[in-house]
Amino acid sequence: MQRRWMAAVLGLVAMAGCSSAPQPSPAPAPAVGRPLSGALRWMRRSAEYRALTRETYAAATARVEQLAPAMSGAAWGVILDADETVLDNSMYEVRRAAVDSAYTEASWSAWVRDTAAGAVPGAVAFTQRVHALGGRVVIVTNRADSLCAPTRLNLRKVGVMADLVLCQPPGPGDKNPRFEAVERGTASPTLPALDVVAWVGDNIQDFPRLTQASRADSSALALFGRRYFVLPNPVYGSWESDSTP
Ligand SMILES: [Mg+2]
Numbered sequence: 001m002q003r004r005w006m007a008a009v010l011g012l013v014a015m016a017g018c019s020s021a022p023q024p025s026p027a028p029a030p031a032v033g034r035p036l037s038g039a040l041r042w043m044r045r046s047a048e049y050r051a052l053t054r055e056t057y058a059a060a061t062a063r064v065e066q067l068a069p070a071m072s073g074a075a076w077g078v079i080l081d082a083d084e085t086v087l088d089n090s091m092y093e094v095r096r097a098a099v100d101s102a103y104t105e106a107s108w109s110a111w112v113r114d115t116a117a118g119a120v121p122g123a124v125a126f127t128q129r130v131h132a133l134g135g136r137v138v139i140v141t142n143r144a145d146s147l148c149a150p151t152r153l154n155l156r157k158v159g160v161m162a163d164l165v166l167c168q169p170p171g172p173g174d175k176n177p178r179f180e181a182v183e184r185g186t187a188s189p190t191l192p193a194l195d196v197v198a199w200v201g202d203n204i205q206d207f208p209r210l211t212q213a214s215r216a217d218s219s220a221l222a223l224f225g226r227r228y229f230v231l232p233n234p235v236y237g238s239w240e241s242d243s244t245p
Contacts, residue, residue: 033098039234040097044090050121052232057122060198060229061129067197068133077136077163077194079182081201082143082151084233086123086160091116093235103236112147112154119158120231126200127161136194137161138187140178140206142168164188179208202233212238 036044043049064078083089092111096102111117127137139162143151148167155162166178166187178187185193204210207228214220224230 032100034100036094036097037235040090040093043084043233043235044094049232053120054122056200056229056231057126059225060200061126063226063229064130064133064135064198068135071134071195071197075136075192075194076134076197077138077182078130078198078200079138079140079179079196080123080127080199081203081206082139082141082155082165083117084120084202084235085200085206085231086120086127086139087117087151087154087158088120089117090235091118109147112143113150115150115154115157117154117158119160124159124161128159131161135197136163136191138163138182138191138194138196139165140175140182141165142173142175145169164191173205175205176209198227198229200229200231202231203237204230205238206230212242 060078068076080086089111092108095111096107101107130137137160139151139155139160141151145167148165151167152162152165155165164182164187166182179196179199181187182191182194183196185191199207201207204212204214207223207230210220
């Protein structure tokens with residue numbers, strides 16, 4: 001009872017206030033975004049990230065230069081992943097943080113269609129060097145087939161020399177069948193069977209028959225630095241599915 005009375009008095013006071021003086025404009029709504037993760041800030045801002053991507057591409061370039069002379073007469077090439085290997089999507093992550101939301105299919109499709117991704121440092125020069133040496137560049141990405149046209153456009157915009165872009169057909173994202181098709185020459189009528197001399201990716205699954213389980217098998221990782229070249233990606237990847245501390 002006492003509470004109801006107090007509420008009535010307070011209501012009258014509030015009404016009196018409304019009629020006698022203008023109210024200040026409402027305070028702006030608090031920002032809805034969240035701070036950027038350390039991993040994302042590291043990829044976007046650190047000198048170390050840029051040094052590492054250049055280092056990886058420099059090693060890949062040196063290896064291809066070493067192997068190319070023996071390839072004379074044969075069709076050869078390299079296979080690269082797209083996202084966080086040649087295309088930098090960190091601005092997409094920034095935009096998701098600004099609205100405190102994670103990846104969604106709709107927001108990702110809109111980002112891809114914007115063709116606004118930048119190039120990972122070192123990637124463009126690597127693809128140009130492969131071409132200058134007579135090799136082909138194939139991008140094997142798990143971007144959906146329906147997004148392959150804007151993906152090709154984005155790659156062209158940043159200067160990546162891609163002879164073929166293989167997106168993910170409906171079904172599982174296993175890249176091995178596409179790797180094998182490139183090597184057999186069945187991936188595209190425009191491309192012969194390629195002797196693939198190097199793979200570049202930011203996810204262990206960007207490399208033939210490797211998975212997160214490969215971490216326990218040092219022999220499975222023996223080709224890194226020789227045929228396989230990996231880029232850092234602490235923001236997302238197949239490693240996220242393992243919750244072991
Ligand atoms: Mg990737």
